[in-house]
Amino acid sequence: MNWGTLFEKNYHMFTGVSEAELEQFQNSWNKPMNDLEIQEIVSRQRNPFPINDPLHGLYKPFDPSLWSIPQKTLPESYLAFLRYSNGGEFGNGDRYLQFFSAEELRAMMLAYEFPQYMPGAVPFAMDGSGNHYCWDMRSERDDREYPILVASSGNLGYEDCIRIADTFVELCLGTTSADDALHG
Numbered sequence: 624m625n626w627g628t629l630f631e632k633n634y635h636m637f638t639g640v641s642e643a644e645l646e647q648f649q650n651s652w653n654k655p656m657n658d659l660e661i662q663e664i665v666s667r668q669r670n671p672f673p674i675n676d677p678l679h680g681l682y683k684p685f686d687p688s689l690w691s692i693p694q695k696t697l698p699e700s701y702l703a704f705l706r707y708s709n710g711g712e713f714g715n716g717d718r719y720l721q722f723f724s725a726e727e728l729r730a731m732m733l734a735y736e737f738p739q740y741m742p743g744a745v746p747f748a749m750d751g752s753g754n755h756y757c758w759d760m761r762s763e764r765d766d767r768e769y770p771i772l773v774a775s776s777g778n779l780g781y782e783d784c785i786r787i788a789d790t791f792v793e794l795c796l797g798t799t800s801a802d803d804a805l806h807g
Contacts, residue, residue: 624700624703624704624792626703626704626707626708627707629715629792629795629796630713630714630715630795631714631715631716632713632714632715633711633713634711634712634713634714635711635712636708636711636713637708637709637710637711637724638708638709639705639706639707639708639709640705640706640709640725642706644709644725645702645705645706645725648705648725648726648728649696649697649702651729652697652725652728652729653692653693653694653695653729653745654692655692656687656688656690656692656733660687660733661687661688664687664733664736665684665687668684668685670682670684685739687736687738687739690738690739690742691738691742692732692738692745693743693745693760695760695763695767695769696767697758697767698758698767698768698769698790698791699767700768700790700791700792701747701791704722704791704795705725708722709724709725709726710722710723710724710725710727712751713795715795715796715797715798716797716798716799717798717799717800717803718750718794718797718798718799718800718801719750719751719752719800719801720748720750720756720794720795721748721749721750721751722747722748723746723747723748723749728745728746728747731746732745732746735755735776735779736779737757737779740779740780741757741774741779741780741781741784742761743759743760743761744757744758744759744760744761744772744774744781745757745758745760749776750773750800750801750802752800752801752802753775753776753777754773754774754775754776754801754802754805755773755774755775755776755779756771756772756773756787756794756801757771757772757773757774758770758771758772759771759772759786768789768790768791770786770788770789771786771787771788771789771790771791771793771794772784772785772786772787773785773787773801773804773805775805784805785804785805787799787801787804
């Protein structure tokens with residue numbers, strides 16, 4: 624794949640990861656959550672309802688220690704992309720892609736609480752308008768190319784997302800914006 628010619632627009636490219644960095648990333652992105660990660664997520668949970676709201680007493684914080692991170696191998700096409708650019712911003716037509724770096728992928732997955740709201744989904748990019756591009760890893764795939772969903776940050780859930788591509792390269796080649804795909 625010639626990543627340099629795949630995108631019409633190259634807004635911001637980074638140096639690609641080395642093979643050693645890529646190996647470390649592949650061995651760490653889906654490790655079970657550690658105590659520090661769990662404590663951080665627990666510490667930021669707050670009851671969103673005022674005390675006088677009837678829902679205040681019904682609020683129950685979730686338990687991130689119960690979360691499961693997919694134990695899958697990332698698509699080879701994505702790993703090849705990381706060798707080219709470790710994250711970055713690219714586009715084709717109206718499609719804008721802000722790829723997470725290898726260091727950001729896990730942090731973003733946990734920060735947006737994907738294991739709680741979309742178990743089995745792994746976000747790897749955003750569109751600049753608050754939408755995530757994520758792999759749907761709920762099913763096994765022999766080719767390791769998982770369907771790609773687009774989901775709004777403020778409304779994460781399988782019932783409100785859409786399938787935008789079947790492979791990483793198909794997503795990169797697409798020209799329709801995530802917003803148009805979700806709401807168009």
